[in-house]
Amino acid sequence: MTPKLAGPVVRSWRALPRPARIVLARVALIPPQLFGVLLVTFVLVRLLPGDPALLLLGNMATPEAVASLRQKLGLDQGVAVQFVRYLGRILHGDLGTSIFTSHPVVQDLIERAPATLELITYAMILTIVIGVGLAILAVIGRGGVADHLTRLYGMAAGALPDFWVGLLMIYFLFHIAGWAPAPFGRIDTYLTPPPTITGFYTLDSLLTGNWSDFTSSAGRLVLPVATITIVNAGGVMKMTQTAFAGIYDSPFIRHARACGLPQCRIVAMSLKNSLPPIITTAGFLFGFLLGAAVLVETIFAWGGLGQYAVQAVINSDYPALQGFVMLAAVFVLLVYLVVDVLYELVDPRIRI
């Protein structure tokens, strides 16, 4: 990844501390990646069947109106010019107008993205904690109760559809037991959502000191987060178990034991050594959930991004779909940036 540069540049590059080199080398890749994403979304729109102007105006439009809109949208220009204009619009935060909601796509996304992000962020944290935690318990207590239970769970988790788990939870915990709050959105309807600071209701209500908003929004998160976690922690657990067990039996861990290091230290050592595959899996899962949480969002009437995207597909709402694809791509790009940086930070053997 080191650029081939003249001697002094290389020397000052080498003089940087390793973490700085890792971050700089990886961040330098962002602009070309971003350009690629924009190019793909642009081409995607070009590939869509039908004339965007006609699509926007509907079938009853007069030819004159279509022509003037084509001119206004720049569709009568060459492809290169159109791409430059497209880039210019995006830089100004203009992703077009949703045909279905008639709002600017950017506004729709800003409203809905935090809902999904809040849901999947908490779900990810819980998934990793539970997945990794169970894996460690299973490996340490091999042949014990934890080992057998996790094996059972690992088998079941792969076979559980998320909507089914969600419905079961609603049925038992809300309908029968009445412990959980209703599966209708992110916050009780009689409460006003907290002012937007981060977009996460839980954080915003804490920051503004609104206790009732916090309990309500946190309560509403419990079931959907639990659903996503139950479905996905199994995969993380199995993967971690494989990586962790391999390390836990390795010669250097046996040597650490022979040196008298305490058990907690040995587990920490093994975990640190098994981090790379865990980081990769978690990063992949996080990017995947952005769109894949749609069934859970639907069941809990969450009003998130996945629902928005599905709606856009159903209604042939191309600007909205394009906006979603771009947002998802950028999100995945950022997640992978973090993944790559973490990956290289935890493994000193990777040369930068």
Next chain:
Amino acid sequence: MTATLEVERLGVSFGPSGAPRQVLHDVSFRLEHNEILGIVGETGAGKSVLAHALVGLLPGDGRVTDGVVRFEGRALADMSQRERQRLRGGTISLIGTNAKALLDPVARVGTQIARVLRTHRPCPARQAWRQAVELLGQVGIVDPAARARAYPHELSGGMAQRVVIAMALITRPGIILADDATLGLDATVQVQVLDLLVQRSRMLGVSVILITHDLGIVAHYCDRVAIMRAGRIEELRPVQGFLGRPDTPYSESLLAAARARPVPAEQRHAGKADKLLVVENLLKLFQVGGTQPPVRAVDDVSFSLERGETLALVGESGSGKTTIGQCLLRLLAPTGGSVRFDGQEIAGLSEAHFRPLRRRMQMVFQEPYVALNPRWSVLDLVSEPLALLGHHSRSQRLQRVEELLEMVQLSRDLARCYPHELTAGEQKRIGIARALATEPDFVVFDEPTTALDIRVRAQIIDLIRSLQSRMGLSALFITHDLNSVRSLAHNVVVLNRGRIVERGETEAIFASPQQRYTRTLLAAELPIEWSASRRAGAATVANPVSEHSA
């Protein structure tokens, strides 16, 4: 006075309690203060199991079925979990084989040493780090302050072994248990590491158990020796007496194998000086990337080999000997220079043109197990090269495989076995049979005797010698085991860092080495005959009363 370690009638079993497999039987010995005890045995004798039983860390379902292990009079079995943890690393430190695998790959070596110290003697992190750096300097690491910040993958095998020794010494334990600690290291590094370990131990008054399969090590460093076989201690005596006259036939055979002082390589029939292989100015560079200059793995090397001659390439790891062998067989493409085989230039040949020559040039690879496809039976493995000779019928192939197995002195029943079912010596023989299957003119033996038990090593040397005389084989013999060079090679080329340092007839080189590097190599040998002089050297700081009787 109580011994520092006392083992009484120790028995260890593995497997289900219904049908246990007993691995140690009735093992008893005492380790006195400031004593160095050698435990010698071949693979499978139970040496490692004994080491792990002593620290209470038997692998898998292993368990102590009989007897007691006492430290300063306290039985291991009576200790609590916590006490045992304090014991490990605090009272008895284990140094294992292959140090690079014993270090945490994602922690700095200084941190790892300090971690052990702080576990046993809680102290501020900075102070622990300072002590770790100081100790690294004492175990012979140059620039210890900088090296302490290195990660294990940045160290050579010898340096990693020193770090592991530092980890063992940092808590000032009473006993050090070295389980084949120098296996796989270069002889020169092995001597340095052992000298260091023994000197520091004598200085600090630490008792050492050296577990090894190398009687040379025992002869040079130990006060007493225990011979283990099949989970029992066969003989336990002071080293001097043992070397003079062992008690059991088994010890006798071990000593005889270790002594196997060359019958020097047989003289060739003085025929016409017919050069089979001529290597001129061979060059092999490895690009390391970035702006660093390429590594000159083989740097302007020229030598030639006559028909029926065995030439040894000798040097430490990293000297380029294996690279030369691989360049000759075009497993690596040489960067420059010329290689002529039987008059034909092969250095620039395309693989398609070189392929017919492969039948005539073969290689026996270094790691027998790694070089054999684990999913193929011996029959498949040995008959694979026969494809180079053109079509054979099934029965012809089978017959040829049996001939080859007989040639390498293996039973034909092994034909149906898979590599993992064979011993290391048998795997080596299969590797040799594969190389000889095409009746080649020229064979490269890459480290044929390393990491083998003494007696197996002697057998392999005998086998190669008999093949040499029967087949008139021309061979290049790549090794750092000088002992086998004497028995096998007519001529020697000594390599250091890709360059030829010295060359000549084997006897001449051994008798009067001209270059300092060659002398260092020779001095690193630990033949059991010279033990007295070296023992004096190693024991300079020894306690004068280090000899105890059992």
